Amino acid sequence: MTTYTAPSQIAQRQLDYFNGKHVLIAGEAEDLFCLELEKHCESVEVFTTHYGYHQQFQRYPQIRSYFGAQLTDDTQADMLLLYWPKAKAEAEYLLAMLMDKLGPQTEICVVGENRSGVKSIEKMFAQYGVIKKYDSARRCSFYWGQATRQAQPFDIQQWFKTYPLTVGETTLTIKSLPGVFSHGEFDKGSELLLSTLPRLSGRTLDFGCGAGVIGCVMATRNPNITIEMCDISALAVESSKATLKENGLTGHVFASDIYSDVSGKYQNLISNPPFHSGLDTNYCAAEQLLSQAPQYLTDSGQMIIVANNFLKYPPIIQQSFGQCETLEKNNKFSIYSAQKH
Numbered sequence: 437m438t439t440y441t442a443p444s445q446i447a448q449r450q451l452d453y454f455n456g457k458h459v460l461i462a463g464e465a466e467d468l469f470c471l472e473l474e475k476h477c478e479s480v481e482v483f484t485t486h487y488g489y490h491q492q493f494q495r496y497p498q499i500r501s502y503f504g505a506q507l508t509d510d511t512q513a514d515m516l517l518l519y520w521p522k523a524k525a526e527a528e529y530l531l532a533m534l535m536d537k538l539g540p541q542t543e544i545c546v547v548g549e550n551r552s553g554v555k556s557i558e559k560m561f562a563q564y565g566v567i568k569k570y571d572s573a574r575r576c577s578f579y580w581g582q583a584t585r586q587a588q589p590f591d592i593q594q595w596f597k598t599y600p601l602t603v604g605e606t607t608l609t610i611k612s613l614p615g616v617f618s619h620g621e622f623d624k625g626s627e628l629l630l631s632t633l634p635r636l637s638g639r640t641l642d643f644g645c646g647a648g649v650i651g652c653v654m655a656t657r658n659p660n661i662t663i664e665m666c667d668i669s670a671l672a673v674e675s676s677k678a679t680l681k682e683n684g685l686t687g688h689v690f691a692s693d694i695y696s697d698v699s700g701k702y703q704n705l706i707s708n709p710p711f712h713s714g715l716d717t718n719y720c721a722a723e724q725l726l727s728q729a730p731q732y733l734t735d736s737g738q739m740i741i742v743a744n745n746f747l748k749y750p751p752i753i754q755q756s757f758g759q760c761e762t763l764e765k766n767n768k769f770s771i772y773s774a775q776k777h
Contacts, residue, residue, distance in 0.1 A: 437572065438468070438472070439467075439553075440467045441466050441467050441469075442549060442574040442575065442576045443463075443464075443467035443519055443520070443547040443548055443549065443576050444465075444467050444547070444632070445573070445574055445576070446547050446571060446573050446574060446577070446578045446690055447469065447517065447545065447547045447578065448469065448472070448573070449475075449571060449573065449578070450545070450570070450571060450578055450580075451473075451476045453543075454473060454476050454477040454515065454517075454545075455476060455477060456477065456478060456529045457477045457478060457514055457515040457543070457578055458477070458478050458479045458481075458509060458511075458512045458513045458514050458515065459473060459477050459479070459480050459513060459515045459516075459517055460480075460481045460482075460483060460484045460511055460513035460515070460516050460517070460534070460538070460634050461473075461481070461482070461483070461517045461518075461519070462483045462516060462517070462518050462519070462530055462534060463481075463518045463519035463520060463527070463530060464519040464520060464521045464522060464548075465482065465484065465499040465519045466489070466519075468492075468496075470482060470499055471496060471498075471499065473517075474499060476500055477515075479500075479512065479513075481499070481500045481501070481502065481511055481513060481704065482497055482499055482500070482501040482502065482598075483501075483504075483507045483534070484501065484502070484503055484670075485503070485504070485505060485615070485667070485669055485671050486503075486668060486669060486670075487503060487668045487670065487691040487692065487693050487696075487697075488693035488696075490502075490503035491646045491693060495518075503670055503691070504670050505613065505670045505671050505673070505674040506533050506590070506592055506594065507533065507534065507537050511537070511538070512567055513538055513542070513632075514538075514541070514542060514543065515542065515543040515544070515545065516534055516535075516538060516542060516543070516544045516545070517544075517545045517546075517547070518530065518534075518544065518545070518547075519547055519548065520546060520547065520548025520549070520552055520553075520554040520557070521552075521615060521628075522548055522552055522615075523614055523615045524553055524556060524560075525555070525614035525615065526614045526615030527556075527560065528560060528614065529613065529614040529615065529680075531560065531561065531564070531589070531591055532587065532595075532610065533590045533592075534720065535564045535587035535591070536588065536589060536590040538583070539583070539586065540565075540583050540584055540585060540586055541582065541583065541584075542582070542583045542591065543580070543581070543582050543583075544561070544567060544570055544579075544580070544581050544582065544583065545578065545579065545580050546561075546567065546578075546579040547576060547577070547578050547579075548576060548577065548580075549575055549576050549579055550572075550576065550679065551575065551596070554576075554577050554579075554638075555569075555577065556596070557579055558579070560592070561581055562600050563585070563587075564583040564584070564585055564587055565581055565582050565583040565584040565585060566581050566582070566584070567579050567580065567581025567582075568581060568758045569579075585676065592613075592674075594741045596611045596612065596613060596675070596678060597611070597612045597613075597614075598610070598611050598612075598682070601622055601649065602625075603622075603627060603630050603631075603649075603653050603682065604630070604631060605704050606653050606656050606657060606732060608649070608652050608653065608656065608679070608682075608683050609679070609682045609683060610648070610679050610682075611647065611648075611649050611650055611651075611675055611678035611679045611682050612646075612647035612675045612679075613671040613674055613675050614671070615669070615671050615684055616646055616647050616669065616671050616672045616675045617644075617646035617647070618686070622649065623708065624768065624769065625708050625742040625743075625744070625768075625769045626649060626650055626708045626742065627638070628652065628742055628764060628766060628769050628771060629706070629708060629740070629741075629742035629771055630650065630653050631764075632740075632763050632764040632771045633654065633706070633740060634660040635658060636654060636657075636661050636703070636704050637660055637661060637703065638657065638661060638662070638702070638703025638704065638734070639661070639662045639664065639700070639701070639702045639703050639704075639734075640654060640658075640661045640662065640664065640702060640703060640704040640705075640706065641664050641665070641666065641698070641702045641704070641705050641706065641732075642654065642663065642664070642665040642666075642706055642707070643666060643705060643707035643709070643725065644666075644667055644668075644672075644708060644709055644710050645665035645666060645667045645672060645673075645676045645708055646672050646675070646676070646708075647672065647675040647676060647679055648665060648675060648676030648677075648678075648679035648680060648689070649679070650706060650708065651663050651664075651665040651676065651680075652676075652679050652680060652683055652685055652687075652708075653685060654706065655680075655685045655687060656683070656685065662687075663685070663686075663687035663688075664687060664688045664690070664702075665687060665688070665689045665690075665695070666689070666690050666691065666692040666698065667689075667691065667692070667694050668692065668694075668710075669691075670691060671709055671748070673689050673691050676689045677689045687772065694721055694724050694725055694728075695724070695725075695728055695731075695732060698732055699701070700732075700774040701733060701734045701737065702732055702733055702734065702737055703733075703734050703736075703737050703738075704737065704738055704740070705729055705732060705733060705737070705738070705739040705740075706739075706740050706741070707725065707739075707740075707741045707742075708741070708742045709721070709722040709726075709741055709743065710722070711724050719747070722743075722747070722749070723752055725739075725751045726739075726749060726753050726756060727752055727755065727756045729756060729757075730756055730757060730776045733776040734774060734776070735777075736775065736776065736777075737775070738773060738774065738775045739753075739757070739773070739774050739775075739776075739777045740763070740771065740772070740773045741771070741772050742769050742770070742771050742772075743769065743770055743772065744768065744769060745765070745767075745768060745769060745770055749772060750762075750772060753772055753774050757774035757775070757776065757777075758775075758777065759774055759775070760772055760773075761773045761774065
């Protein structure tokens with residue numbers, strides 16, 4: 437028996453809506469309901485900004501998956517199934533981009549948890565057409581509607597939030613797309629991390645780079661380092677590229693599901709590791725990041741991370757490195773450091 441997320445379970449109750457359709461799935465999809473859906477409709481394609489979710493479709497040739505910050509490939513989709521994302525601004529972004537791409541007459545189904553604010557879809561969709569709620573169960577809602585008006589031409593540049601940020605002596609301009617960590621604001625944990633970091637040299641990886649704040653500050657303060665940045669989110673990858681460019685910095689930014697696309701060894705691995713998955717807390721990614729870090733460090737390489745005090749990271753770091761030093765601590769965050777010997 438396959439177990440689906442609650443939003444997929446409510447979509448499963450409404451399979452009649454999908455009969456005979458070419459469905460494009462987008463948003464916060466986290467399971468493989470699309471494999472079942474594919475048996476009930478003409479075709480299923482997936483557009484995702486999540487690299488890990490995208491990668492698994494290499495095993496399922498019947499589903500075509502697109503990964504990126506926007507859908508540039510041609511698609512025959514005549515229906516959009518949108519899994520409501522946790523950031524409302526990201527839902528607006530996806531709708532603006534996909535409704536321009538798919539055009540009028542496109543049908544749309546939206547599923548999401550009520551606590552994530554899915555009910556605001558009615559107002560948000562009004563500029564494209566009408567959408568209404570047709571089902572609710574398991575604290576989720578199912579909406580169906582149709583686009584009747586042509587969307588505005590989509591220009592990704594208009595969706596960047598651009599803001600100045602001063603960290604200590606360093607002032608940068610940050611560019612961030614909706615749904616990216618620290619979108620339009622600076623995280624206090626990252627601030628503590630940057631104020632604690634020593635001078636750096638050599639190849640340096642900003643892991644889980646978000647809008648590129650940590651990587652760009654490190655590159656500005658340590659002009660001799662080779663900066664690389666990675667994130668599981670295509671929106672973060674595009675944001676970090678834009679932030680580097682805006683500040684006249686050079687670096688390599690790439691998508692990676694933890695270490696999936698990381699190659700070679702680094703002198704420094706610096707991170708404010710993500711521990712949220714959807715609306716819930718998820719430690720798996722951070723645990724893998726910490727336990728496998730020595731494999732990606734040079735012989736005297738170091739890992740420095742920031743973490744909420746309640747997260748039990750020191751024992752994991754201790755186990756993988758043989759030691760774990762606390763460089764700084766306040767009432768909310770700790771900065772942990774470990775060196776490969």
